[in-house]
Amino acid sequence: MTAVARGHRGTGAQVEAGAEAQRHGGTDRTRPRRLALVASKGSLDGAYPPLILAATAASLGWEVGIFFTFYGLDIIHKRRHKKLKVAPLGNPAMPVPMPNLLGALPGMTAAATSMMKGWMKKARLPDVPEFLDIARESGAKLFACSTTMGVMGVEEQDLVAGVDIAGATAFLDFAADADVSLFV
Amino acid sequence: MNDFVADAELDCKGLLCPLPVYQTSRAIGRLTTGQVLKVECTDPGSLADFPAFARQRGHALLSATARDGVQVFYLRKEAA
Numbered sequence: 193m194t195a196v197a198r199g200h201r202g203t204g205a206q207v208e209a210g211a212e213a214q215r216h217g218g219t220d221r222t223r224p225r226r227l228a229l230v231a232s233k234g235s236l237d238g239a240y241p242p243l244i245l246a247a248t249a250a251s252l253g254w255e256v257g258i259f260f261t262f263y264g265l266d267i268i269h270k271r272r273h274k275k276l277k278v279a280p281l282g283n284p285a286m287p288v289p290m291p292n293l294l295g296a297l298p299g300m301t302a303a304a305t306s307m308m309k310g311w312m313k314k315a316r317l318p319d320v321p322e323f324l325d326i327a328r329e330s331g332a333k334l335f336a337c338s339t340t341m342g343v344m345g346v347e348e349q350d351l352v353a354g355v356d357i358a359g360a361t362a363f364l365d366f367a368a369d370a371d372v373s374l375f376v
Numbered sequence: 377m378n379d380f381v382a383d384a385e386l387d388c389k390g391l392l393c394p395l396p397v398y399q400t401s402r403a404i405g406r407l408t409t410g411q412v413l414k415v416e417c418t419d420p421g422s423l424a425d426f427p428a429f430a431r432q433r434g435h436a437l438l439s440a441t442a443r444d445g446v447q448v449f450y451l452r453k454e455a456a
Contacts, residue, residue: 225432248394251401252432315392326398 226255228367230375234263236276236308236320242376243267243323249372250330257370258327259363260355261337264376265344268334268352273320280304321352328354335363380438380450382414383407389418389446396422397429400451404435407453412438415449422447 227249231242242264246256266272280286280295286304294300312319318326327334334355340346341357348357356362367373386403388396396417403413415426423442426449430437434455441448 244394247398251394251398252429253401254432316390317392317395 224253224255225249225372226366226370227257228363228370228373229256229258230363231258231260231264231267232262232376234266234272234276236278236305238264238376239267239273239276239320240312240317240323242374243320243327245374245376246332247323247326247330250327250332254371256327256330256332257335257363257366258332259335259337259358259360259367261340265337265340265346265351267320268324268336268355269346269350270352271350273324273352276320277301277305278308324352333366335366337363380412380414382450383411385414385416387416388422389416391417392419393421393425397425400426400429401433404433404451404453409453409455411453413451413453415451417447417449418445420447422449426451 227245229242229245231239233239242258246258249256260268266276278301280288280292280300280303282292283295283304284292286292286295288304288307295304309319324334334352335358336346336351336355338357338359341348351357384403384407386399388399391399396415396419400413400415403415407413417426419425423440426440426447427437429435430451436452436454438450438452439448
């Protein structure tokens with residue numbers, strides 16, 4: 193994940209347990225802060241970070257826009273977003289100790305996916321469709337990359353409701369006024 | 377630290393980021409200005425997140441304490 197933070201206004205919050213917290217800054221703005229995200233990954237593990245950031249930013253009262261592009265378009269694909277997977281192959285962070293090449297065996301991706309979904313459920317985190325509901329309820333703009341739709345043969349009716357089909361120009365127009373822009 | 381009287385309480389124990397802040401944002405939305413919300417969390421990240429949440433939303437974090445793995449926050453709604 194690469195980050196570009198413009199106009200860094202807030203300082204990092206570091207408050208220890210028991211510390212009396214202070215109130216400072218944050219309210220003297222004429223417009224809300226804005227988060228612009230590019231979601232480019234269509235794996236289960238790639239879908240969570242932008243959705244978590246979006247839900248958090250919305251909770252902070254920020255405007256949020258997510259540009260779903262390339263495989264990231266699967267996150268807002270009605271059918272596919274319920275079946276996002278995590279690949280054990282080429283993923284040295286997988287917690288099961290085994291030679292990485294075994295990740296290529298049939299069933300290993302399904303096993304890894306099922307394991308991660310189990311973690312998420314145990315942690316009581318929303319699943320991908322639920323996170324999208326949170327994003328939409330909070331007014332986040334969901335941009336579906338029209339080029340990706342053309343390249344991958346995705347139609348408007350394949351996408352979840354409430355998305356804006358747009359090119360990079362519309363997203364950049366939104367992102368030009370962003371306080372935080374992230375490519376995930 | 378128990379000097380604050382809460383108008384509402386929110387149990388976020390067992391929840392991980394972003395849920396405590398998300399739930400808190402919704403709970404504060406149901407309060408009126410000046411009312412106090414008590415939030416209990418077990419996500420250790422909450423100790424950093426709640427001061428940031430209060431600053432970003434313009435609410436007052438009256439206290440932040442942690443004991444036995446539970447963080448307790450008292451937030452006073454300041455903004456609409």
